[in-house]
Amino acid sequence: MVTQVDEGAVWPAQGDRPHAPAHPTNMPDNTADLEPRVRRIVTRWGHDPTALVQILREVQEEFDYLPAPALTLVARLLRIPYSRAKGVASFYSFLSDEPRGSYRVLFSDNITDRMAGSERLVDALCHRLWVEPGKVSEDGLVSVGHTSCTGMCDQGPAALVNGRAVPALTADRIEQIGDLILARTPMAEWPAELFAVTDHVRRSDILLGHSLQPGDAIRAALQRGTRGWSEHAANERSWREAYVGAAQGPIATLEEIKRSNLRGRGGAGFTTGIKWEACRHATGLARYVVCNADEGEPGTFKDRVLLTSHADLVFDGMTVAAYAIGASQGFLYLRGEYRYLLESLEATLERRRAANILGNGIAGQAGFDFDIRIHVGAGSYVCGEESALIESLEGKRGVPRNRPPYPVTNGYRQQPTIVNNVETLCAAALIAVHGGDWYRSLGTLKSSGTKILSVAGDVARPGLYEYPFGVTVRQVLDDCGATGTQAVQISGPSGVCIDATEFDRRIAFEDLSTAGAFTVFDASRDMFEVARNYAQFFAHESCGFCTPCRVGTSMLLAAMDKIHAGNGTQHELREMNRLNRVLLMSAHCGLGHTACNPILDTLKRFRPAYERKLRSLDFAPAFDLDGALDRARQMTGRDDAAAHLEPQP
């Protein structure tokens, strides 16, 4: 589903179209044998309604969209109302119940993509393919649109073609893609180098530089504590003693995690040991470990690299967590943008099962059963919020739950669940091996260990930089080759934007807390446009549950667009301040609370960037009489002076 349409673009009259067929044909129909193909997918997921998101995603992969008969059949086979299937399908931006063409190109629309020239490339591709952004070509061949940051900020501009990541776009590559599409070359035959994604690890520390083998962390956890389960089985004298002994390994591991003072790397910074302990002590029928790889914050891409090159460490961390809390089922929630990693991740899981570090009786420990299922997201930033993520895992719309209760007591299927960031679980694996004291010796007093930063924007060497906590912003800027830096957006749009007077501040929970994004802007950048891009992001990603965020984020965007169009006044700045207060005060979740940060921060630090766009008067009407003629100009292909009410600048 494409949501951003560039209304302002002027398109040549349709008659000029070079590749237009004489008569527009209908959409290509690939819905033959629909019923058995849908049945096959639903059967593979065991007719499980909680797998609805996965089923819909696979149905869409099968037919390029969700045909109404397929949606009906899915609902019938799962015994759920048709409207529920439709409600879920329409929530996720990668799912569409309308044909979007055989080729669907979605340009990543993060500010870093725009800084790297994505807008020109969108225009170039649209002209090449003779299609308007946001629309499907007449022959049903292709659509071109925008999507939120795809996590390729170090190698942008990037796009997704039929869900597949294509980074490092250039004019040449765009031409090549245009040719491939016009020649109707199947995606499988596209040159592999188009899809080549690079790790760009620029600075390694304990995590990115680890030398652990798959399963090392699990074996270390099992050996921790006085006696393991298997030893006990051999010489136990009573069931009671055996039970106590059995708990020692997990509790010893939990103690090390607590001793390490590890805090969540997803942004909130909750102490991991406390979360795990609360889950372990919660009563329930089962416990679950969820790895949050829904890395949606614009500007961050560290989890992509960890899952590409350190997947075993991630799975080791999940398995250690399962051991510590007593879980037998885990989920990796992989964001839809990283769908291309699915096959290699499944292969890693398979290797681990064969090596007995996943499955039943892990590492020879009778009773230590744990397996991992991968859930692929379908385009929703809110699902990075842990309770929304769980809703999505359960096959629902990704709307954050009312809390309390929290997931540690009422999570997946209302059972005790821990949701941890990819990087947190990697750190947990390291702690399982080297101990909590070792980990705590790194970083600062309140922020132990290291943090991976996703550095992008106006820098010579974008990529991943791992530092012990406490590093200054200035140090990072020096290391990545940033010059003439005006501002740094720390932790993405939901984080904080700082200017040059604050570059001696430190990356740490007690100062600049971050989930990892580190986006650099040099003096040539218009910080108003940065904030406007972020306002678009939040309006696009709001789940729509609560009034302030649903309407407020769109209202903020409307005000920013009005200023952008040259019609803004002090009135807009005042209204934005009021809207921000309402969002901060009453939004349902973190998205709404932080949606105003980019505007508040840039207004505070870069107010001139706003003010030079304002009209001098106090109020200007939102209705633009001349602008209302845009559509007429577009239809007639005219843009001369007589086609305007006011003289053009």
Added chain:
Amino acid sequence: MNEPLPSFRIDGEECAFTPGQTVLQAALAAGRHIPHLCYHPEFRPHGSCKLCTVKVNGSHATSCTLPARAGLEVQSETAELNAERRMMVQLLFVEGNHFCPSCEKSGHCKLQAVAYDLGMTSPRFDHFFPDRPVDASHPELLLDFNRCILCELCVRASAEVDGKQVFALAGRGMGKHLVVNSQSGLLRDSDIAVTDKAAEVCPVGVILPKRVGFAVPVGQRRFDHRPISAQAGDFAPRTPGSRGS
């Protein structure tokens, strides 16, 4: 002798509560008004309209979903909170198409009543003017989506009371909208009955019975003479089935 009920303080006064109640439920049961729209006395609190946001021990919270606890210090009737609430009502007004003078629900409408009560005199923001076609397909019920505030009460009523799931939500963000559970998307093809709870629960004028328009003349309607804030007791929690509000 019975133990006295525990209590918290709201705007400086003690408010007793039954354990299990939320702050809003306890306040309404005590006859104390906190503005709200998505809450209904017969349903589990939902927490989406955010109008009932209060200040609790210094930070903001949604009072309909916040469990009441002894000793809480709640602020609700403050100029600051009411200004924020007024703004949220204004956001709801510009999000949909609300033309009170021609609406059958005028005078019975909670959105309108809350807006009057909060002193809203203009919509303040630019209207979105969304395109929301009316569904008049059903012989007995009219669906006017223009007035929908997405409180989900009809969704909940149909699922929880009627056991039917006639309504659901689709889309997200500003694209979120109410849909009907039928292949055609039309109410005619759903299994709704005019006697369903879902047909009666709408706080605004989306779901209306046909051919009974203006049975109560304007001027004699529920909120025409008594502001909604003076009717708090009517919204005290009760079990489904005991109609009244």
